[in-house]
Amino acid sequence: MSQKKLKIGLFGFGCVGFGLYEVLQKTPGLKADIRKICVKNTDKEREIDPSNFTFDKNDLLNDDEINVIVELIDDADAAFEIVSSALKKGKAVVSANKKMIAEHFTELLELQREYGVPLLYEAACCASLPIIRNLEEYYDNDLLESIEGIVNGSTNYILTKTFAENLSYEAALLEAQQKGFAESNPILDTGGFDAKYKLQILLAHAFGFIAKPEALFNIGIDRIGKLELKYAKEKGLKIKLIAKAFKNTDGTVSAFVLPKFVHPENRLFSVDDVFNGVVTKTSFADEQFFVGKGAGAHPTASAVLSDISALGYDYKYEYKKIGQQQGLTLTDNIELDVLLRHEKPAAEALRQEFTSVNESYLNGESGYITGKISFGKLKALHNENEERSFVLI
Ligand SMILES: NC(=O)c1ccc[n+]([C@@H]2O[C@H](COP(=O)([O-])OP(=O)(O)OC[C@H]3O[C@@H](n4cnc5c(N)ncnc54)[C@H](O)[C@@H]3O)[C@@H](O)[C@H]2O)c1
Ligand SMILES: N[C@@H](CCO)C(=O)O
CATH class of the missing domain: 3.30.70 (Alpha-Beta Plaits)
Structure with a gap:
């Protein structure tokens, strides 16, 4: 199959946007180049030719030569406007914006179907881990029993640094921000909201269940104190922020984001720093374990790159499980x-x-x-x- 030539309109030139720019420079074989970049901050000095930049989103959205919009901004509302306009104009879209995708999942699904164009968002869940495409392509819906993981890099980084290196919570959060792991509003990370948005997306691709983010309960790491750390150390455990979705024996689904004391024999025990890890459990394969960097410029850009490359071969999510799972309900009765x-x-x-x-x-x-x-x-x-x-x- 020959690869289609892609002309990219890029929104956002922050941590991931610039990371993608660098990654594309190092991927000469890919038939894709950035035609224009839309940025917001008019005062910022940028390292590349200023003629590539615009502050007007319509310069990208109305450019007929641009056939792919890559949305890498930190504003979920503005992102939804950009992404929905692009899909309506028949442009394929790649996004890393889990908040925007989780909050507008159904509308985005309808837009993709109505206008016949794909929206890919592998980078939105666990950055470099290819988890969405695996859930889409590999698992038969009947087989998947649970999906459980560390899906936020910043909180895992903070938990690792405060636990193993006795760094203060504030100092560890600052490091996560300086390294480009944290969201612009870090409460999204520390409060477990970012993990919840990812869980919502995983639920849709794993079980075909579309939940409103507010229907999923999340506790973050911001209430963890000395007592919990002492308890974990005395018992040889680690604390990890876990997102989990599983089928109950009556066929209902339960899902939450909660901190957890993890035992050394648990696969997630050794997933430290900015790494994410996801364990799937299926009837026949039993457990499978995905691990990789869950945040940061190049690891995240690698997933965006993979989506761009997939668009070159006309890849799209089929959302088959959503069609099969009418009537599935979410329960707290556990x-x-x-x-x-x-x-x-x-x-x-x-x-x-x-x-x-x-x-x-x-x-x-x-x-x-x-x-x-x-x-x-x-x-x-x-x-x-x-x-x-x-x-x-
Ligand atoms: N940083 C990571 O490790 C990571 C990993 C996975 C996903 N993401 C997601 O990727 C997106 C970008 O994250 P980031 O870390 O690069 O953030 P960032 O803050 O470093 O960069 C975002 C950039 O978008 C710009 N921007 C905001 N609104 C804009 C608009 N309307 N038009 C054009 N530019 C606009 C901002 O000025 C900023 O420069 C977010 O949705 C984030 O959740 C980030
Ligand atoms: N803030 C997010 C970025 C990756 O989605 C995290 O720390 O996991």
């Missing part, structure tokens, strides 16, 4: 093994909320309880008091 760190006065009342308690510990003003709790109770208790933190065991 129990989870957790550690709850709590404030002293409420300790006894909190024990009553657990289905079963394994350990409880109280020291001065705070303590913890470990045991089984219903997912619904966990959500309610977490939301009603900021002094509480939940970590899966």
Whole structure:
């Protein structure tokens, strides 16, 4: 099959946009070049010929020679406007913007179908890991039982640095920002929102289930304190921010983003720093494990490059599982093994909320309880008091 010539209109020239520019310079065999770049910041000095740049999105969207729009900006609302206009004009699109994709999944699916043009977004989930295309192409829907992983590079970097190197939370976050891993608004990372957007996209490609992001519960790493770190160290565990979606025995699906104490025998235990790891579980293959860098200029640009290359061969997502899964429902009707760190006065009342308690510990003003709790109770208790933190065991 011969490769189509691609003329790219690039939006955004920040960490990933510039990374893509560099990667394309080093990929001479690819029949793709950047025709124009739309940027926002009028004051910024840039290293390449200024005639390549414009501040007007229509210079790209109305250019008939541009057949691919690559959207790499940090503003989800503006990104949706750009991407939907491009699709309506019959231009293929590559995007790394998980917030935009998660918030507008159904509309983007309809636009692709109505205008017959593809939107690819491998870089939006776990940067360099080829997880979306694998979920799309490889797994039969009946076989996939669960998908679980570390899907945010910044939080994994922060957890690694605070745990193994005793760096402060603030210093580790600053490093993640300086290295280009964090979102422009880092609360998206630390609060588990970025991981939730990725989980929403993975859910659609793994099980054909389209959830609104607000229907998925997320706890980030911002409530993790000394007590949880001490607990993990004493028991030889690590804390990881886990995104998980799985089918229950009654065929319903459950999904969440939660911090977890990970045991050394878990494949995700050794996934440190900016690396992401995803474990799929299927009926016949059993476990499969994907690992790679989950953020950063070149690792992310590598996934964008792969999408651009795939467009050269007219690749598109078929979304077959979405068609097959009408009627699938999301349920919170599950129990989870957790550690709850709590404030002293409420300790006894909190024990009553657990289905079963394994350990409880109280020291001065705070303590913890470990045991089984219903997912619904966990959500309610977490939301009603900021002094509480939940970590899966
Ligand atoms: N940095 C990573 O490791 C990484 C990994 C995967 C996905 N992503 C995603 O890629 C996208 C870009 O991330 P980044 O790290 O390069 O961010 P960045 O902040 O480094 O760069 C974004 C650039 O977009 C520009 N911009 C904002 N609005 C614009 C508009 N309307 N038109 C033109 N330019 C505009 C900003 O001025 C900025 O220079 C985000 O959606 C992010 O979530 C980033
Ligand atoms: N901020 C994101 C970028 C990659 O999606 C992360 O740290 O994982």
